[in-house]
Amino acid sequence: MQTTFPRLMRMHAQQRPGAAALREKEYGIWQTTSWSSLAQLVQSVACGLHQAGLQRGEHIIVVGSNRPRLYATLLAAQSLGAIPVPLYQDAAAAECVFPITNAEVRFCVVEDQEQVDKMLEVREQCPQLSHIYFDDPRGLRKYTEAGLGSLEALIAAGSLFAQQHPQFYANEVEKAQYTDVAAMFFTSGTTGNPKGVVHTHGSLIDRADAGAEFDKLTHSEDVLAYMPPAWIGQNIFSYAQWLVCGYVVNCPESAATVTIDLKEIGPTYYFAPPRVFESMLTSVMIRMEDAGSLKRGMFHYFMGVAQKVGPALMDGQSVGFVDRLKYAAGNWLVYGPLRNNLGFSRVRVAYTAGEAIGPDLFTFFRSIGVNIKQLYGSTETAVFVCLQPDNEARADTVGVPCKGVEIKVADNGEILVKSPGLLKGYYKNPEATAQVLTADGWYHTSDAGFIDSHGHLKIIDRVKDVGRIVGGANDGAMFAPKYVENKLKFFPHIKEVVAYGDQREKVCVMINIDFDAVGNWAERRNLPYAGYTDLAQKTEVYQLIQECVEKVNADLAQDTLLAGSQVSRFLVLHKELDADDGELTRTNKVRRGFIADKYKPLVDGLYGGMTSQFIETVVKFEDGRSGSVSATLLISDAKTFTPVKAAA
Amino acid sequence: MSKVIGDVILGVQNISLRFGGVKALTDISFDVREHEVRAIIGPNGAGKSSMLNCINGVYTPQEGSITFRGQSFDHMNSRQVAEMGIARTFQNLALFKGMSVIDNIMTGRNLKIRSNIFLQALRIGPAQQEEEEHRSKVEHIIDFLEIQAFRKTPVGQLPYGLQKRVDLGRALAMEPQVLLLDEPMAGMNMEEKQDMCRFILDVNDEFGTTIVLIEHDMGVVMDISDRVVVLDYGKKIGDGTPEEVRNNEEVISAYLGTSH
Numbered sequence: 001m002q003t004t005f006p007r008l009m010r011m012h013a014q015q016r017p018g019a020a021a022l023r024e025k026e027y028g029i030w031q032t033t034s035w036s037s038l039a040q041l042v043q044s045v046a047c048g049l050h051q052a053g054l055q056r057g058e059h060i061i062v063v064g065s066n067r068p069r070l071y072a073t074l075l076a077a078q079s080l081g082a083i084p085v086p087l088y089q090d091a092a093a094a095e096c097v098f099p100i101t102n103a104e105v106r107f108c109v110v111e112d113q114e115q116v117d118k119m120l121e122v123r124e125q126c127p128q129l130s131h132i133y134f135d136d137p138r139g140l141r142k143y144t145e146a147g148l149g150s151l152e153a154l155i156a157a158g159s160l161f162a163q164q165h166p167q168f169y170a171n172e173v174e175k176a177q178y179t180d181v182a183a184m185f186f187t188s189g190t191t192g193n194p195k196g197v198v199h200t201h202g203s204l205i206d207r208a209d210a211g212a213e214f215d216k217l218t219h220s221e222d223v224l225a226y227m228p229p230a231w232i233g234q235n236i237f238s239y240a241q242w243l244v245c246g247y248v249v250n251c252p253e254s255a256a257t258v259t260i261d262l263k264e265i266g267p268t269y270y271f272a273p274p275r276v277f278e279s280m281l282t283s284v285m286i287r288m289e290d291a292g293s294l295k296r297g298m299f300h301y302f303m304g305v306a307q308k309v310g311p312a313l314m315d316g317q318s319v320g321f322v323d324r325l326k327y328a329a330g331n332w333l334v335y336g337p338l339r340n341n342l343g344f345s346r347v348r349v350a351y352t353a354g355e356a357i358g359p360d361l362f363t364f365f366r367s368i369g370v371n372i373k374q375l376y377g378s379t380e381t382a383v384f385v386c387l388q389p390d391n392e393a394r395a396d397t398v399g400v401p402c403k404g405v406e407i408k409v410a411d412n413g414e415i416l417v418k419s420p421g422l423l424k425g426y427y428k429n430p431e432a433t434a435q436v437l438t439a440d441g442w443y444h445t446s447d448a449g450f451i452d453s454h455g456h457l458k459i460i461d462r463v464k465d466v467g468r469i470v471g472g473a474n475d476g477a478m479f480a481p482k483y484v485e486n487k488l489k490f491f492p493h494i495k496e497v498v499a500y501g502d503q504r505e506k507v508c509v510m511i512n513i514d515f516d517a518v519g520n521w522a523e524r525r526n527l528p529y530a531g532y533t534d535l536a537q538k539t540e541v542y543q544l545i546q547e548c549v550e551k552v553n554a555d556l557a558q559d560t561l562l563a564g565s566q567v568s569r570f571l572v573l574h575k576e577l578d579a580d581d582g583e584l585t586r587t588n589k590v591r592r593g594f595i596a597d598k599y600k601p602l603v604d605g606l607y608g609g610m611t612s613q614f615i616e617t618v619v620k621f622e623d624g625r626s627g628s629v630s631a632t633l634l635i636s637d638a639k640t641f642t643p644v645k646a647a648a
Numbered sequence: 649m650s651k652v653i654g655d656v657i658l659g660v661q662n663i664s665l666r667f668g669g670v671k672a673l674t675d676i677s678f679d680v681r682e683h684e685v686r687a688i689i690g691p692n693g694a695g696k697s698s699m700l701n702c703i704n705g706v707y708t709p710q711e712g713s714i715t716f717r718g719q720s721f722d723h724m725n726s727r728q729v730a731e732m733g734i735a736r737t738f739q740n741l742a743l744f745k746g747m748s749v750i751d752n753i754m755t756g757r758n759l760k761i762r763s764n765i766f767l768q769a770l771r772i773g774p775a776q777q778e779e780e781e782h783r784s785k786v787e788h789i790i791d792f793l794e795i796q797a798f799r800k801t802p803v804g805q806l807p808y809g810l811q812k813r814v815d816l817g818r819a820l821a822m823e824p825q826v827l828l829l830d831e832p833m834a835g836m837n838m839e840e841k842q843d844m845c846r847f848i849l850d851v852n853d854e855f856g857t858t859i860v861l862i863e864h865d866m867g868v869v870m871d872i873s874d875r876v877v878v879l880d881y882g883k884k885i886g887d888g889t890p891e892e893v894r895n896n897e898e899v900i901s902a903y904l905g906t907s908h
Contacts, residue, residue: 027787028799138792139850256797623842 477564
């Protein structure tokens, strides 16, 4: 499709003016914006921004959660040929400085007071940031800073301008070509400054369209937009595909109401990283433990049936008559109500991506009749590279290449991709661009993997993270940290894991317990605890975690390639790893190197054979202040198993 | 940021309150100006809650009078106080534990509801429309206090910090001119306190509501109040801006515990 986002919006407004484009829950009621009123709103914002001096080709920052008027701002900026740059709403002020300086941003549109405060703080270092507009005026009435204005006022001024210049907006939209830059996304990056990934209208629309065609999406889908709009995943699902298909995007009332809103909307098309599915399953399991014995018995019996029959039914395989009957009864008594409770009653296609998903978790959702599948992609590829077809969903692969995509595995195991959705380049960073995008048109994903016998792509780890064990019993064995971490994370009691082993003689891990799950587990055993730190250091908890570690070791021993990656020693961390402390990226991936430096005494303790180690760490609170946490952590050994087959 | 503080809206003149032989309050006078945040502080048993209860009409002082908007009263009557536009929250939360958040806040609109119980029960006549109007007000308060996720949760199931917020919500539902807060931050953790401070300042800011609060946490008081009254053993020992109070010898000794 050789078109642009604003043109797509105008097309929907013309063809289906009264149809719903956006819904937002406010004051307890879902408020609908139709395509025609959206078009009106976008025109006003665009005219307002034009009057304020926004130039073609200029970057404009948009920060906030999923709000209709911020979506309209993205469209308005694109209508004028300006380039919207969405930033993560939970990023600290310091993290916003680089993108704003890098792209020489003068304009920003933000959600509320919190973001305004952040931008005003940033402005001390970025004096060129002259225009700040906010959507929600609460608490801002008495702000008198220069260049600060409400989106409301901008819209009013814009609509007046539009009345005086009726042709202006349409002309501006016509000027843009599909090869023009549409948006820039900053990737968090595990090291160094973030990189601005530049995408054109063409690349985003092409991928959105390929994905829509793959799953036969129509304008009658309902989507709930609750992940940060700065994340390409959310942007593709609730912006690019929204405009390509013309379906309805629903904005939740607040971050805390997502589960309620999900249930009310019952989306038909759903996208979430594995951790969201995981927390759903955890909450179901915890609530089932508290249920009466009849309900609990029924749940466990029918979940047994579902696990046996559900995935096969979903894959369209034939199933015996009795099993079918049992499943139908289960569907009526358990799966149906459960799906309804989770907000999955109407879901036709659900995707998970970004991280590996645990086989139990994956099977759970498929067995109760939720068509959950995996996909593979990144910011640089505008998401859609590989997708799992409806009947071929599996937990350990990421699907087959979709329309327009070519895949090749390099000699070092790296996956290379060629597709119309590739980035135009990194903003002002030709060296980095040259590293990932070679002259022959291949994009280097830096993921290591291979194509399995069914033609599905399987990812092992990041190429640079795949290491070797040096010395000791497993000398020379391959070590894939993420593979080990994920296997451990699949246990509901474990939230986060950091594994070390490259260039060392054995594998050691640091573990974060899942406070909800372990807390609940402890309460059930009448195990008193004072808080996170206290709970994490209970010997009972260590035993629980040890069992998990040893199960993983037994499992790894079966693996020809990775038997040497078995975990020898572990400890449970006293605090949760947090993006605010720089330990995780904004997309919640562990920064292994940073953590190794920060917790050096712990790493030394693990490898030095100590049984406990004192550590004091500085923690940053959300409001920017900091405090410190200290504890003496136990370090424990885990049993390892002799490989079933000798390591290669 | 500066706000316009108006004339005296509420005055307390020479109040003395005794329970038998126990003197809870002795000859207390102070005033509250419109749109200000006025704090009453003091050590345990200083008579802070008693003072609030006198203003609120729960206790009747033996001596002294209370002025509200120029009108003078020997004693206040709780209902009358509410009708005049003075709302309060409670130190130990007097919420209806089994009722939802919405219903609890809705009770705060009780005085504003005009249709009678029969019309309401049958939802006929003006009752339905009226309910919608009140619900809309309640929804705005829910939005303001950011408790949308708990709209339909029975209050008894909520954590303490949120219950405090609901308590504040119910008081706000009266659209009060003066809001009396009895230890709004007692028993809260740091984060909850910060949230509560923000809500109190926002109420003061957005609706121009005059706020009289009792608080133990000195940091909080000094941060958010315009003027502070200090009580000790039922007597007023200090009155002024946080800065003045902080440097007041008598106040320092009351808090640091020199011999009396």
